[in-house]
Amino acid sequence: MKITDAKVFVGGPGKNYVTLKIQTDQGIYGLGDATLNNRETLPACYLEEYLIPNLVGKDPRNSEDIWQFFYRGAYFRKGPVAMAAFGAIDMALWDIKAKLANMPLYQLFGGKSRDGAMLYSHAAGSDLEHLMDSIGAQIEQGYKAVRVQCGVPGMPAASYGVPEGSGDNRHFITDFSGIKPKLEIWDADCYMRFMPDALMQVRERFGAELKLLHDVHHRLRPRESAEFARQVEPARLFWLEDPTPADDQNALRLLRSHSTAPIAIGEVFNSVWDCKQLIEEELIDFIRVAVTYAGGITHVKRIVDLADLHHVRTGFHGAPSHSPISMAAQAHLNVWAPNFGIQEYLVLGSPECDALFPSKHRVEQGLMYVSNEPGLGVDFDEREAQRYRYQPGSHPVVRLQDGTLWNY
Ligand code: KDG
Ligand code: MG
Numbered sequence: 001m002k003i004t005d006a007k008v009f010v011g012g013p014g015k016n017y018v019t020l021k022i023q024t025d026q027g028i029y030g031l032g033d034a035t036l037n038n039r040e041t042l043p044a045c046y047l048e049e050y051l052i053p054n055l056v057g058k059d060p061r062n063s064e065d066i067w068q069f070f071y072r073g074a075y076f077r078k079g080p081v082a083m084a085a086f087g088a089i090d091m092a093l094w095d096i097k098a099k100l101a102n103m104p105l106y107q108l109f110g111g112k113s114r115d116g117a118m119l120y121s122h123a124a125g126s127d128l129e130h131l132m133d134s135i136g137a138q139i140e141q142g143y144k145a146v147r148v149q150c151g152v153p154g155m156p157a158a159s160y161g162v163p164e165g166s167g168d169n170r171h172f173i174t175d176f177s178g179i180k181p182k183l184e185i186w187d188a189d190c191y192m193r194f195m196p197d198a199l200m201q202v203r204e205r206f207g208a209e210l211k212l213l214h215d216v217h218h219r220l221r222p223r224e225s226a227e228f229a230r231q232v233e234p235a236r237l238f239w240l241e242d243p244t245p246a247d248d249q250n251a252l253r254l255l256r257s258h259s260t261a262p263i264a265i266g267e268v269f270n271s272v273w274d275c276k277q278l279i280e281e282e283l284i285d286f287i288r289v290a291v292t293y294a295g296g297i298t299h300v301k302r303i304v305d306l307a308d309l310h311h312v313r314t315g316f317h318g319a320p321s322h323s324p325i326s327m328a329a330q331a332h333l334n335v336w337a338p339n340f341g342i343q344e345y346l347v348l349g350s351p352e353c354d355a356l357f358p359s360k361h362r363v364e365q366g367l368m369y370v371s372n373e374p375g376l377g378v379d380f381d382e383r384e385a386q387r388y389r390y391q392p393g394s395h396p397v398v399r400l401q402d403g404t405l406w407n408y
Contacts, residue, residue: 001026003060006052006092008034008044009380011388013352014176016040017323019380020047020088022096024060030095031380032088033292033326036080037319038174038393043084051085061100063093067298083270083295090296091329091376099375105329106370109301109336116367117334119318119345120145120213120238124162127151128198132205142365145211145238145342150198154190160217160398160408174321174393181394186406188224196231203235211238211342213264218242218407219398222251229259238342239264239286239315245407246274252283262286267317270294272303279303279310286315286341292326297333304337313341320346324357328378331361331370343368356384 005023010016018034034043051070058066070086071077098105106112121143125131131150138146149161175182199214206212214237220228225243232240241264244251255263266288269275278284287307291300304314314337316330327345334340345368359378360371371377398406 001059001061003055003058006047006055008047008052009382009385010040010044010390011385012323012356013350013388015321015323016390016393017356018044018084018088019323019325019385020092021380021382022055022060022089022092024096028096028099030060030092030099031325031376031378032091032095032296033323033329034084034088035321035323035326036084036293037321038179038395039081041390042081043088046081046085047088051089055089060093060096063090063097063298066090066093067296071295078271078273080268080270080293083299084293087292087294087296087299087326090298091291091325094297094329095375102374104370104372104374105297105332105376106336109332112335113338113340114335116364116369117331117340118145118211118342119143119363119366119368120147120211120342121345121347121366122147122149122161124149125151126162127153128201131198131202135202135206135210139206139210144209144366145213147213147215147241147344148199148202149215150195152187152190152194154194155187156185159184159186160219161215174395176391176393179392179394182396184396184398184408185401186219186398187401188220191219192224192228192231196228196235199232199235199237208236213237213239213241215241216243218245220244222248222254225251226255226258229255229261229263233259233261237261241265241288242267246278249277249281249283252278253281256283264288264315267319272299272306275303275306279307279312282310282312284312286313288315288317290317290322290326291329291333292322297329300333304333304339308337308339311339313339314343315341316343318344318346324353324359324361324378325376325380328359328361328371328376331368332376334368335370352384356381356388 264286
């Protein structure tokens, strides 16, 4: 069996999904997602100019050797661009393998450990009142777990995860007006004075059962993050995400020695080597990698297995930039993984998105039920894809009140 061709498409309804389609000489094809938010053309170019010419002619069933060929063979390893490109190839090869086996992908991992995998959605408000309404709306849709982000008094309204005004709170991270970023302002003092009590008010309003998550988005210094984690303990969060940048992983020891708040980190990681210290020293409770830019199913499965040895559960990244293809790959991992924790999920299902990526995966009452179709269980309509083009966009940049550049 041989790979005969592979093509990359960039675009989608309000998104720049990077979709890879690998064709074989047996008529079976595989699909992968290489979307790297706001840097989409880079994995696309890496695939087209370097990887696909080396892929054609290989036996698609040898997904492990192909992964090693690109990773070890590249000499300059890792990095989100390369790992997103390898990730897309890897997803597509697992899709082909499962189609050959005529089985849904999860069967190749060891079958199901659960039927429905718990999802969390996002709620946000420019103030506490709007946040409470937004949480209520998510609960009404059946979610049992909700990430909550709130505008902070004293900080300009547009801070991380919070839309200006009371508009749609889930698709605003990318600004499609061009590649020059907008500015956000961060003030740790304002945040730390306000947020612990705000989270407690949310807990009191919605009761003990609701699973609450909160994302600091790398903004606090290590000492501040330790204090903050201790302060939010009474709100009994399901997790506190990215309290401090994890470039310096030793910094998490300070937080850990002061708080038992569950910690989730890893959405910007792209290799097991980025995760290793946090997992082995048991400095986190949830690992947030994504199959897209952490090297696909082959590599993420290794991370999940390592995490399981250290009581760390999964909480894969599922921001709106993930296409239904990588969300499907994660859905298969989620029903299998013995150490599954939760899956981030932002409603992708617009009629346009469903037309571009038809699938039978379904969400009911805040749980995701995986399709039993062979392979990843998601297709890609190339004719629909012709409607979309790449649209340049950017993340905001963050500065402190005095103008110092800070972590987005
Ligand atoms: O592209 C950046 C987003 O993926 C990120 O800001 C989303 O932090 C995020 C999350 O938890 O979904
Ligand atoms: Mg996050």
